[in-house]
Amino acid sequence: MNPQQLNLDFFAKLLRQRTGLNISDNEQEKACHILENRLRELRFNSTESYYQFLNEGSVKAEQEWQTLVELLTILESFFLRDKGQIKILKEQILPDLIQRNRSSRRLKIWSAGCSTGEEPYSLALLIQKLIPDYHNWDILILGSDINTKALAKAESGLYSKWSLRDVEADVLSHFTPAEKGLFALDPAIKNRVNFRQLNLLQAPFPDYQINEIDLILCRNVFIYFTPQAITQVIEKFTHTLKAGGYLITGHGELYQQNLQGLKSHVFVESVVYQKHHDEIFEIIDIPEQPELPSLTLTETLQPSTLEATGTSSQATPVNTDLSPEEHYAKSIQSAENKILDLLDFDANYELAKSYANSGQYPIAEKHLQAAMNINSLNGKPYYLLSQVKELQNDREQAKELLQKVIYLTHDFIPAYLDLAVLHQQQGETQKAAKMRANALHLLKKRPADEYLEDCEAKVSDIIRHLS
């Protein structure tokens, strides 16, 4: 075995145990480079001594773990990231929590894996809009991350334009220009957020501070985790949430996870998880079996649609009985239907041909049906569909379709010939002969017509039968 590979396997295992991070196959080379560089920079003369150092649990080793996580993951974050989820937070989740906690006036929000702080500060900005008497409330907004350097940046409250790339003017009004081209967050907002270093996999929580949480945001963190590590953290999150509290992750990050104790609320914009509560009451007003609205990606992602008009539509709750996978499948289906609506006759027909050629008959049929809906008098899609049906051994349907083709385009010779073959196969010899005679008649009438090439193979078939 390649010695570098052997070492990487050891490190990868240790990394999984300590941080939950997974080194995927295509990241192995990058991970090897990172480890080699660290060995060189820290002047370890063997991989074993570096490995032992990482394992020793000293303060320096902990710092080294943070550096490794930083090198192996992306710290990228920005204000009000993911407009769709922000919309759900603003219109559904936070108003619901505020309503429920109105008598206690307590609210606990945790941004787990907050990187440089844009996420918890975004929450603070939302909260201050939604709770005008903020000062009368006892509110914890906590940001945590494994990386202390990222947290130090978060605590500074200083951000580049890049972190503010997706925000509206009213959010920018909470920043003032600072040194080095940075922007300083208004101290009134900054002081509402607490930060804490915490390794999600290793830290035991709930704890003295992280308990009875109303809302956990853990977005774009699990993308690097092994499924086992995600399971462990989700279990701890579930214990940490208050009954009825919410969890929001990045899209699809809990795919195929067993979410015991959590209920999925499927919105068009995102899935939101909620800890079960004993009382049976619905937090969100979910309509009975609604039609899943199509994924309006542009509407969801374009900043202008939310704030600019000031008349943003309500985040749309969808069917809670659907699992996230079912939701995604339905969303894809819905988006596909929308795309279908945008295609013209020719595009549908060309796509149908490609799908039929590659054996994807149901998709081909869908495009053919769409083409027929656009122009029901053109014989081409009927003819192609007859071939698709034939390939699927549905001869009756194929025959019916060929008759339609002949009705629409009475001089389309291949349709007569195909019908002849189908009749012949079913022992309807007279009908078959009639079709061949029709084809021959048309051929004689139009010897050089446009279908001649298509008919070539079939002509020999006719001649064989007639002779």
Ligand SMILES: C[S@@+](CC[C@H](N)C(=O)[O-])C[C@H]1O[C@@H](n2cnc3c(N)ncnc32)[C@H](O)[C@@H]1O
């Ligand atoms: C891409 S950032 C996500 C920032 C923010 N949540 C967002 O969506 O914009 C991922 C963060 O997860 C942190 N992270 C990775 N592994 C972690 C662990 N085991 N415990 C805590 N944080 C971790 C990284 O340090 C990084 O800051």
